[in-house]
Amino acid sequence: MAGKSEAGEALRIGDDAVQARTGKTWAEWFKVLDAAGCRRMNHKQIVAQVGEQGPKLDGWWCQMVTVGYEQARGLRARHEKPEGFQISGSKTVAVPVTTLFMAWQDEKTRKKWLPDGPIVIRKATPDKSMRITWVDGTSSVEVNFYPKGNGKSQVAVQHGKLPDAKEAARKKAYWAERLNDLKMLFGS
Secondary structure (H helix, E strand, C coil), X not given: CEEECCCCCEXXXXXXXXXXXXXXXXXXXXXXXXXXXXXXXXXXXXXXXXXXXXXXCCHHHHHHHHHHHHHHCCCCCCCEECXXXXXXXXXXXXXXXXXXXXXXXXXXXXXXXXXXXXXXXXXXXXXXXXXXXXXXXXXXXXXXXXXXXXXXXXXXXXXXEECCHHHHXXXXXXXXXXXXXXXXXXXX
């Protein structure tokens, strides 16, 4: 069963999973971390507190408990990272990964499904990944490509360094639409 934050939002990892891996439920973590003064600490300090409270926890679980605590206590919004907000989206398309990669690489093809102006591809590893500076010049896009067999492949997009939650929500919807347009370009 999923836990709830103080705002009533569902936590991303349920109570059962957290307790099984950390030995504490969300409510128990919140009580322990509140008592340790974590509402006044930065992210790194809270991670250290989590590590002290659960010395057998690996780094991933320390981060997950910390982010869950920060979101529940209003210290961090959903999709918020230290360098701004970040969203992601993905789509599986019925084309080989090389074809999917070229739909991003080739400007003429890209304009058919991503018409929003010039982007700067800073780094590209064919059929694997791209690092892009977005048209606003301040946010960045990471694109990863994965072969899925039988002439299918997946593209995963992370758009980071977004200024606020409102822009993150807009970009989440934007990329869902753009990736759908990309898929439709290939008639799938």
